Amino acid sequence: MNNAPSPEVKQFIHEHRVGRMATADTNGRPHLIPFCYAYCDPFLYMALDRKSKQVPIQRLQRVQNIMSNPKVAILIDDYLEDWTRLAFVLLRGQAELISEGTEHEYAITLLKRKYHQYKKMGIDQCPVIKITISSYSTWKENATPDLNF
Amino acid sequence: MNNAPSPEVKQFIHEHRVGRMATADTNGRPHLIPFCYAYCDPFLYMALDRKSKQVPIQRLQRVQNIMSNPKVAILIDDYLEDWTRLAFVLLRGQAELISEGTEHEYAITLLKRKYHQYKKMGIDQCPVIKITISSYSTWKENATPDLNF
Numbered sequence: 001m002n003n004a005p006s007p008e009v010k011q012f013i014h015e016h017r018v019g020r021m022a023t024a025d026t027n028g029r030p031h032l033i034p035f036c037y038a039y040c041d042p043f044l045y046m047a048l049d050r051k052s053k054q055v056p057i058q059r060l061q062r063v064q065n066i067m068s069n070p071k072v073a074i075l076i077d078d079y080l081e082d083w084t085r086l087a088f089v090l091l092r093g094q095a096e097l098i099s100e101g102t103e104h105e106y107a108i109t110l111l112k113r114k115y116h117q118y119k120k121m122g123i124d125q126c127p128v129i130k131i132t133i134s135s136y137s138t139w140k141e142n143a144t145p146d147l148n149f
Numbered sequence: 150m151n152n153a154p155s156p157e158v159k160q161f162i163h164e165h166r167v168g169r170m171a172t173a174d175t176n177g178r179p180h181l182i183p184f185c186y187a188y189c190d191p192f193l194y195m196a197l198d199r200k201s202k203q204v205p206i207q208r209l210q211r212v213q214n215i216m217s218n219p220k221v222a223i224l225i226d227d228y229l230e231d232w233t234r235l236a237f238v239l240l241r242g243q244a245e246l247i248s249e250g251t252e253h254e255y256a257i258t259l260l261k262r263k264y265h266q267y268k269k270m271g272i273d274q275c276p277v278i279k280i281t282i283s284s285y286s287t288w289k290e291n292a293t294p295d296l297n298f
Contacts (some may be wrong), residue, residue, distance in 0.1 A: 018228035022171035022179035030171035030179055030222040034237060073179040079167035083266050088183060117232050 005041060005136045012089055013039045013076055017115075021046075021131075022073045023065035023095070031061050038110030044074065044091070045107035045132040047123050057097075057127055058107040066095040072131060086141040104128055154190060154285045161238055162188045162225055166264075170195075170280075171222040172244070174197050180210050187259030193223065193240070193280040194256035206246075206276055212270035215244040222281060235290040242282040253277055 003015075023031045057063050066072070072095045077088030090144050091121045098104045107128045112118045154162075172180045184195045197206050206212050215221070221244045226237030247253045256277045261267045 017217045017230070019179060020226075022173075022222070022241070024171075024173040024177045026177065027189040027239075028173045028175065028177055028218045029172045029220045031238060032181070032222040032224040033171060034224065034226045034228065034235075069177045071176075071178045073171070075169055075181040075183065077169075077183045079183065081266075086183075088244055090181060092178075105218040109237040113178045117230075 003135055009089055009136055009138055010039075010041060012079055012087075013044075013091075015077045016078075019044075019074050019076045020046055022075075023062055024062075024071070025065050026068045034064055036111070036115055038114050039105060040106075040110060042093075042133040043104040044093070045110060046129045046131075047108065047111055047118070047126045047128065049118070049121060049123050049126050062096065062129070066097070070096060074131065074133075081141050086143055086146060088139050090137040090139070091094070091131070091133045092135045092137075093131045095131050097127050098130050099127045103130070137141065151253050152284055158238055158285055158287055159188075159190060161236075162193075162240075163253065165225045165227075168193075168209070168223050168225045171224075172211055173218055173220070174210075174214050175217050180214055182211055184265055185260070187256060187263050189244075189255075189259060191282040193242070193282060194259060195277045195278045195280075196260055196267070197278065198267070198272050199272060211278070212246065215246070215278065219243040219245060223280065223282075233290055237288050239286040239288070240280070240282045241284045241286075242280045244278055246276050247279050248276045252279070267282050 016035070017036065018034055019037055020032060021035050040043045072093055074091040075088055080086060108124055109128065111123065166184055166185065167183055169181060169183050174180065179205040187194045197209070217267055221242055229235060256279065257273055260272065
């Protein structure tokens with residue numbers, strides 16, 4: 001486990017375009033979604049950009065889980081048919097919602113800079129899930145494991 | 150939520166090569182790993198194929214979590230830059246370990262049939278995580294949501 005990410009780990013997170021986030025409800029039932037993100041160590045930001053138009057955000061399972069249990073795990077990885085090249089980064093942290101203010105504006109700016117798709121979507125008012133990363137773990141096939149995944 | 154998967158959903162699961170599985174420990178701390186799988190409705194099988202050589206499987210976080218809390222969530226999705234084509238399948242179920250017997254042999258056979266990589270790896274004796282799927286949920290961008298992810 002590594003709480004000070006190396007430049008390579010930071011680059012890996014910056015360059016990837018999608019992550020998967022696990023949350024759990026108060027009964028220990030896990031939930032899982034894919035998401036786009038902006039990264040600014042030690043924070044990760046994701047916009048509640050789609051369903052939020054159709055469903056009150058409080059009804060989203062991920063939001064309900066975060067409100068009752070802010071612990072999250074985030075996986076950033078690629079699948080490749082060459083299994084000798086498999087690698088992933090696992091982040092652990094705490095999630096919270098931010099809906100306005102300087103940090104919210106900054107998160108939206110980062111998201112629009114990374115994803116051209118957001119530029120047309122009018123996400124300026126979308127709430128943002130902010131993850132404060134508490135640990136970074138990495139795994140590579142054929143490397144000596146430092147953690148027991 | 151759909152407990153009887155459509156042929157399209159079954160095909161989506163069969164055709165994909167990787168999933169991500171979330172588990173949670175007894176403190177509600179989520180854990181997350183990528184995995185390869187064989188699917189035979191309503192079961193999903195994954196081999197404990199790599200770390201199991203280096204680390205006793207009981208020390209793997211996923212195994213510890215499953216032993217104390219068998220609830221899992223599994224996400225099967227692709228990331229595409231064309232966000233109008235995004236889709237995913239979310240499975241919920243219960244996990245258990247199987248290490249021998251007819252079902253274990255069958256799971257290993259399915260895994261070798263799907264992944265040529267396994268044919269050289271000598272996985273016949275590897276324990277298998279068996280997921281009994283209790284619900285299938287699907288999401289597509291631009292489709293009316295049936296669930297609140």
